[in-house]
Amino acid sequence: MFKKSFVLITSCLLLFISGCGSKDKDIKKEAKESTVESTEKKPELTLEDILNEYTNLIVEVASNLVEEYNAEYPSVENGIEGLEELSNRKIDDLAIISNDGINKMATLVHESESIRYEEYEEWAGKLTEVYTIEAQKITDAYWLSVNNLTSVPPVETDDAQPPVDNVVEEAP
Numbered sequence: 259m260f261k262k263s264f265v266l267i268t269s270c271l272l273l274f275i276s277g278c279g280s281k282d283k284d285i286k287k288e289a290k291e292s293t294v295e296s297t298e299k300k301p302e303l304t305l306e307d308i309l310n311e312y313t314n315l316i317v318e319v320a321s322n323l324v325e326e327y328n329a330e331y332p333s334v335e336n337g338i339e340g341l342e343e344l345s346n347r348k349i350d351d352l353a354i355i356s357n358d359g360i361n362k363m364a365t366l367v368h369e370s371e372s373i374r375y376e377e378y379e380e381w382a383g384k385l386t387e388v389y390t391i392e393a394q395k396i397t398d399a400y401w402l403s404v405n406n407l408t409s410v411p412p413v414e415t416d417d418a419q420p421p422v423d424n425v426v427e428e429a430p
Contacts, residue, residue, distance in 0.1 A: 312359030320392035
């Protein structure tokens with residue numbers, strides 16, 4: 259009976275140990291595969307990549323927003339105040355894109371151990387500069403429309419008299 263119990267216990271231990279060994283091998287294999295995958299270079303996103311992506315987007319959208327503004331302003335009914343509201347909406351649309359880019363940069367800095375905060379500030383400043391230049395184009399369109407609104411040509415009437423010359427006639 260002791261012999262049967264000993265064989266049974268020993269068999270169970272051997273099965274247990276061999277089972278653990280295969281798990282260890284699986285774990286080691288997974289770790290090795292993971293290491294190989296992590297050493298493969300994935301293209302890393304950089305602050306410059308984000309700047310380039312959002313610069314192109316801001317420039318393209320700003321051009322479209324200026325076209326939209328120019329198409330919409332003639333139908334604005336509230337005068338200069340209405341034109342101001344329209345231009346501010348267009349500039350706000352552009353600001354949303356700029357802020358998205360800056361937030362993407364901030365997320366990259368937060369997730370990266372190699373990017374310093376000062377670098378983020380520099381690249382975010384460059385994107386803000388692009389936004390400012392492009393938003394100015396919308397502001398320029400606003401000022402041109404205000405000029406068009408306030409420079410009304412003189413009204414001509416049908417009963418206008420020709421100008422009188424100040425010619426003095428000589429007496430006979």
